[in-house]
Amino acid sequence: MFCRKCGKTIDDESSFCRFCGTEVVPVVQETSIELEYRQNSELYDKARELMSNGSFENARRILLDLSGFRNADELASYDEEFKKRIVRIDVL
Secondary structure, three states: OEOOOOOOEOOOOOOEOOOOOOEOOOOOOOOHHHHHHHHHHHHHHHHHHHHHOOOHHHHHHHHHHHHOOOOHHHHHHHHHHHHHHHHHHHHO
């Protein structure tokens, strides 16, 4: 690791730079799951905002993108198949 002030190499476990005394502030890296969650949350918030403003088509596009389906028909056919499977499970 390098000191952010003087640029000299310091131990990873250091709390302060042994050369200039600057406090070492650890850099927290976002995991890929955290990044995806944050990005998806931002998109959901944007979709809610669009719906509240009456922009349903734009909100629909965002929600479709988040769902992973190519279009509304694909989502609807999956939804129908899912409902059929649930009914079969209830009957058993």
